[in-house]
Amino acid sequence: MLRNASRRITSLLQHQQRYYAASAAAQTNDGIQQGVAYSKLLKRAPEEAFRTPELARMSALNSETKKMNLFQAVNDAMSIAMTTDDTAVVFGEDVSFGGVFRATSGLVEKFGRDRVFNTPLTEQGIAGFAVGMASVGHTAIAEIQFADYIFPAFDQLVNEAAKFRYRSGNQFNVGGMTIRAPCSAVGHGGHYHSQSPEGFFAHCPGLKVVTPRSPIQAKGLLLASIRDRNPVIFFEPKCLYRAAVEEVPVEDYELPLGKAEILKKGTDVTVLGYGSQIYALENAIQLAEKKMPGLSCELIDLRTILPWDVETVVESVNKTGRLVIAHEAPKTAGVGAEIASTVMENCFLRLEAPVERVCGWDTPFPLVFEKFYMPSMIRCYDAIKNVVNY
Amino acid sequence: MDQVMYEAQRQGRFSFYMTHYGEEALLGVAAALKPTDIVHGQYREAYTLLYRGFTMEECMDQCFANVGDGGKGRQMPVHYTSEAHHFQSISSPLGTQIPQAAGSAYALKLEGSGDRCSVCFFGEGAASEGDFHAGLNMASTLKCPVIFICRNNGYAISTPSSEQYKGDGIASRGVGYGMDTIRIDGNDIWAAYNATKAARQIATQENKPVLIEAMTYRVGHHSTSDDSSKYRDRKEVEHFQVMDNPITRLRHYMTRQGYWSQEQDDAWRTMIKKEVMDTFRACEKKKKPALDELFTDVYDELPPNLIKQRQELIRLVNEYPEYYNADDHEKMFSQ
Numbered sequence: 001m002l003r004n005a006s007r008r009i010t011s012l013l014q015h016q017q018r019y020y021a022a023s024a025a026a027q028t029n030d031g032i033q034q035g036v037a038y039s040k041l042l043k044r045a046p047e048e049a050f051r052t053p054e055l056a057r058m059s060a061l062n063s064e065t066k067k068m069n070l071f072q073a074v075n076d077a078m079s080i081a082m083t084t085d086d087t088a089v090v091f092g093e094d095v096s097f098g099g100v101f102r103a104t105s106g107l108v109e110k111f112g113r114d115r116v117f118n119t120p121l122t123e124q125g126i127a128g129f130a131v132g133m134a135s136v137g138h139t140a141i142a143e144i145q146f147a148d149y150i151f152p153a154f155d156q157l158v159n160e161a162a163k164f165r166y167r168s169g170n171q172f173n174v175g176g177m178t179i180r181a182p183c184s185a186v187g188h189g190g191h192y193h194s195q196s197p198e199g200f201f202a203h204c205p206g207l208k209v210v211t212p213r214s215p216i217q218a219k220g221l222l223l224a225s226i227r228d229r230n231p232v233i234f235f236e237p238k239c240l241y242r243a244a245v246e247e248v249p250v251e252d253y254e255l256p257l258g259k260a261e262i263l264k265k266g267t268d269v270t271v272l273g274y275g276s277q278i279y280a281l282e283n284a285i286q287l288a289e290k291k292m293p294g295l296s297c298e299l300i301d302l303r304t305i306l307p308w309d310v311e312t313v314v315e316s317v318n319k320t321g322r323l324v325i326a327h328e329a330p331k332t333a334g335v336g337a338e339i340a341s342t343v344m345e346n347c348f349l350r351l352e353a354p355v356e357r358v359c360g361w362d363t364p365f366p367l368v369f370e371k372f373y374m375p376s377m378i379r380c381y382d383a384i385k386n387v388v389n390y
Numbered sequence: 391m392d393q394v395m396y397e398a399q400r401q402g403r404f405s406f407y408m409t410h411y412g413e414e415a416l417l418g419v420a421a422a423l424k425p426t427d428i429v430h431g432q433y434r435e436a437y438t439l440l441y442r443g444f445t446m447e448e449c450m451d452q453c454f455a456n457v458g459d460g461g462k463g464r465q466m467p468v469h470y471t472s473e474a475h476h477f478q479s480i481s482s483p484l485g486t487q488i489p490q491a492a493g494s495a496y497a498l499k500l501e502g503s504g505d506r507c508s509v510c511f512f513g514e515g516a517a518s519e520g521d522f523h524a525g526l527n528m529a530s531t532l533k534c535p536v537i538f539i540c541r542n543n544g545y546a547i548s549t550p551s552s553e554q555y556k557g558d559g560i561a562s563r564g565v566g567y568g569m570d571t572i573r574i575d576g577n578d579i580w581a582a583y584n585a586t587k588a589a590r591q592i593a594t595q596e597n598k599p600v601l602i603e604a605m606t607y608r609v610g611h612h613s614t615s616d617d618s619s620k621y622r623d624r625k626e627v628e629h630f631q632v633m634d635n636p637i638t639r640l641r642h643y644m645t646r647q648g649y650w651s652q653e654q655d656d657a658w659r660t661m662i663k664k665e666v667m668d669t670f671r672a673c674e675k676k677k678k679p680a681l682d683e684l685f686t687d688v689y690d691e692l693p694p695n696l697i698k699q700r701q702e703l704i705r706l707v708n709e710y711p712e713y714y715n716a717d718d719h720e721k722m723f724s725q
Contacts, residue, residue, distance in 0.1 A: 125525065137497075311694065
């Protein structure tokens, strides 16, 4: 698979759709309808879209919504950001024709070639360019085509962007920069179209790392990320670009960074994830509550990985006494390790079972073995069962 | 200032220093710029700051990492920053400022004043970094008003330029990126001035980047952590110090024009020596920044984890004062 060959990318997306159609249709005798397509977490009716307290204020103002998938929600957020901020620009590899995932489509027509432009194929250049624009007070929304290719920019992000405010004694900052990158598994992405590199950046003070689970979340979190006065890396689970569809408020709105969201209240076990992993966890909880009648699981979407919402997680675990963390990235030194140790420090007397981490194996992301690599519904269910029966 | 600071560092009075010996003619670059042009430096460009009015005291405050340091004592010496002088913070990673300069220049272009550009300094060693390639290529394709100034002083620490590249220096690469390029005598302040002035015209009027390669020689050691006699001949250094010294060359010019005399030279040396020493003593005495500053500015606001960690340090400092003597800090914590 060649990057930047749009023909092949298009084919990647077509495969992706087929993959999801196939996985959604996959039925086992547990009666659980797996996949994003059947998720009860997505807001498919306009009135549902405003049901969270975070959006309540807006629903009083204007209750209009529009059906969008995740790439359309991202596109809508960037369009609003550019309308409300004359200094905002969008750039990266292949963004001007609309982007290989269509996230920037129509933006050139709306805002012109000076504000929406292709760069040469250089990730370190893209990140450095964003740092430079933001350092003089402009808003730079840069795209790295796949999170797998963010590593050439690692130096610019970790040594430069993250430390810019601190090292200058707050004389300069790059708060206006946001790096967007499609991340995570897509069914057949192999080594370099599947990675979840959030853990590398979670170790870097000065950066914020954010990942949404749905279109409503993507729009609100991306707008907040763009306007946040710190450099933000925004990882978009690419398997949700087309698969996740919601009624998204048309208005300009932001969702808070640094705040986790409790998606389902429960009393016996806290189940924590972020991004597309939320849907595997949703299914695992359905299966667990079905197989263990009376079990009540609490589901938390972390949303911001750095700085993460310790308070909400600790409060939940102090209530339930049990914690399962799941992410696609490999286990060793992953984000789950940070959460587990913090929970151990803060909830030691309340924990009734060891914290379980359900993660990708400590291998490169494999092609044909993807199903066996993933922290799937059944692995998450197994972990819930273990902590409950401990 | 270089001489006093170099020697003071050797006496252990602060941690690190880098001199500008042999490269002083690049003051001509600073003189050809407008004070609002944005400077992205590498680390051997303090002349640009001093030319713009950043004081010797501010330089020394930075080196002593005291309360006067605008960078709040967080970075190594000679990593200057000045928002007021449009001089972005120096950072140690080499070459990172090159694509950043393309970015800031693009922002200036969008602002549309047509009267500002970015200026980016780097050495010939840093030009081997990937960021050089990224930065020049982006500046060219995206038509950014930026002047790239390569200080080719023959060495990157111990590595001679013969081990740095096989092509015709750095200038020949500019042509490959489709960029107006010139190579100048980097020990000639007028060459530096004229080339920069012309480059500035092209950058601001045509929105195009320009590359200037200034051929010079690093007369001093790389830094106070380096003894350059380990890898190069003293005679070579002496040759440049005596025969091709940018300061001497300018003095000859000024003397011949009748702008400068031996008496003026003697008087100026005495005056500046006193000023340097007075400033040095004053800066050395100042307190270090408050311990609070360890935690501020990581983000725009302190996140919960840093609030907690700050409390933890307060507890440690109070519980183990004999191991955490903070008396030389301005005030330990704000509460």
